[in-house]
Amino acid sequence: MGCQQCMERISEYLDHELSTTECHDIEAHFEECSHCLNLKNELNALCEATRLSIESIPVPPGLTDKIILSIQAEKQRTSKNQWLTAIFLLLISSPLLLLLTRAFTRVFYLLYVIGAAIWRSLITLLSAVSPWFILSLGIFSVIVVITSTFVIKKLIHDFQLNEVFQ
Amino acid sequence: MAELDISLIEQVLSGDSEAFNRLVQNYSAYVYRTAFAFLHDKSEAEDASQEIFLKVYRSIHHLKDVHVFPAWFKKVITSVCLDRIKLKKLDIVPESQIESISSSLYNPRDIRIEIREALNMLSSEERELVLMVDWQGYNYQEIAAILKIPLGTVKSRIHAARLHLKKILSDET
Secondary structure (H helix, E strand, O other): OOHHHHHHHHHHHHOOOOOHHHHHHHHHHHHHOHHHHHHHHHHHHHHHHHHHHHHOOOOOOOHHHHHHHHHHHHHHHHHHHHHHHHHHHHHHHHHHHHOOOHHHHHHHHHHHHHHHHHHHHHHHHHHHOOHHHHHHHHHHHHHHHHHHHHHHHHHOOOOOHHHHOO | OOOOOHHHHHHHHOOOHHHHHHHHHHHHHHHHHHHHHHHOOHHHHHHHHHHHHHHHHHHHHHOOOHHHHHHHHHHHHHHHHHHHHHHHOOOOOOHHHHHHHHHHHOOOOOHHHHHHHHHHHOOHHHHHHHHHHHHOOOOHHHHHHHHOOOHHHHHHHHHHHHHHHHHHHHHHO
16 A cells, blocks of 8 residues: 555544455555654544544533523423314314204205305306307416415415424 | 433433433533534524424434434434534634634633634534544444435545644644
8 A cells, every 4th residue: 555545544544434454454554654654643633632622612501401491492382382283173173063963954955055046047147158258267267276276375385284283 | 422321311202301301411511512513603502502402302202212312313413503504604714813712812722722723714514524523423424424425525525624624733833
């Protein structure tokens, strides 16, 4: 192994990234070359000194308390979210409970009768107008649906669903 | 990092909030020092430490094996620090500023402070690599995966970063 190759691989040697054979080769070179050996020792000392220098970084007093306080605030927030989720789910499910009642059956039947009357009136109206009018009405409806979808998607883009259902 | 206390992690996983407080007490210094080494800013490092523990609090319950905690925790720390570096575009402090800080506050100069200042003079990419390998103990393969760069690039950049750090220190003395 030459000096150039050895110098390029010193860091790998120090970080135990070389195979056994490669380690033997580089160690054999260190025995022959004091320049590479010195560089290896210097870099090794530098790695150790880097660790020690970071270990000596002073930690601000009260840091642990601050972190614990922020965790407690998070707990309270999560608990509040769970309550909100429960209320939200109850509100969503309440119309389903109506399905079980007799009154709802009557309301549903009334809605059906009104809907059927509107539908029959619409069919009668459409049969009286030109096909071009019906076609343009269809195109207009498609445009309205696409635009609404786009707007709704935009509105809920940043909504954090995972937080609501946490 | 402090020695792994398996029973403590097990208590945290079982939902013991006191155990989580003890976890914060045991690891907050390590987390802060790592964040400070990456970010070189006291308040950024404090905010990052809080963010790291919040992430741990939110996700630790997904861990299935307590033994993977150290590696997972280290990954959370690294990702928060790297994200903050990207977000804030934190980079080297001008040399003149470093010299004025060091000469005014520390005389005679402490070698540990000199190394921290020298680390700050590396580019953010170089500093990330030096910290990940020398302080956090990642191997090259892990670094390549985290930074999404080829293994060969990791090897050459780590060596170049160390030589650069050595040069900065020898120029200062």
